[in-house]
Amino acid sequence: MKTLLFAVLILPQFAFAALNGTWTGWAYWRYQGQGPKCFAQMKFSENPEKFILKGGLIDCDVVYMETDKREFTKDANGELILDGEVAGAWSVDGAVSTYKWEEQYNENTVVHVNMRVEGGHMDYKEQWIESDGSLLYDIEGRLFQGQ
Numbered sequence: 505m506k507t508l509l510f511a512v513l514i515l516p517q518f519a520f521a522a523l524n525g526t527w528t529g530w531a532y533w534r535y536q537g538q539g540p541k542c543f544a545q546m547k548f549s550e551n552p553e554k555f556i557l558k559g560g561l562i563d564c565d566v567v568y569m570e571t572d573k574r575e576f577t578k579d580a581n582g583e584l585i586l587d588g589e590v591a592g593a594w595s596v597d598g599a600v601s602t603y604k605w606e607e608q609y610n611e612n613t614v615v616h617v618n619m620r621v622e623g624g625h626m627d628y629k630e631q632w633i634e635s636d637g638s639l640l641y642d643i644e645g646r647l648f649q650g651q
Contacts, residue, residue: 524549524550525547526545529648530645535640537642543564544560554576557576604619612634613635625647
């Protein structure tokens with residue numbers, strides 16, 4: 505019985521700590537369906553109330569992008585709150601955590617982000633959608649924790 509109780513008390517701690525630390529890997533940065541394989545790195549911290557993207561970068565030699573810090577509040581309904589507004593959702597299902605949100609880049613472009621974390625790897629997808637519905641950038645990659 506003590507072993508079962510220990511497991512029940514420990515699991516919630518891992519559920520919110522999935523993103524802590526530095527994640528490094530690769531991403532394809534596609535424009536009009538074509539693009540190079542790039543170096544990617546992101547830094548996170550997470551606790552039961554907050555999910556913080558400390559920063560990140562995608563380096564493709566010819567093209568380079570840095571990601572600014574973003575601090576999301578995680579509410580009990582599974583919503584991610586950014587700057588006082590609902591920006592997306594988060595969930596934990598067993599060993600899989602997902603985080604999805606949208607941000608307005610400028611008046612014509614919305615950025616959709618989708619991260620799926622399982623174990624020590626993350627599948628990352630970011631799409632930049634123009635106001636006419638066209639896809640400007642499609643960034644997709646895999647990052648590994650602690651690399």
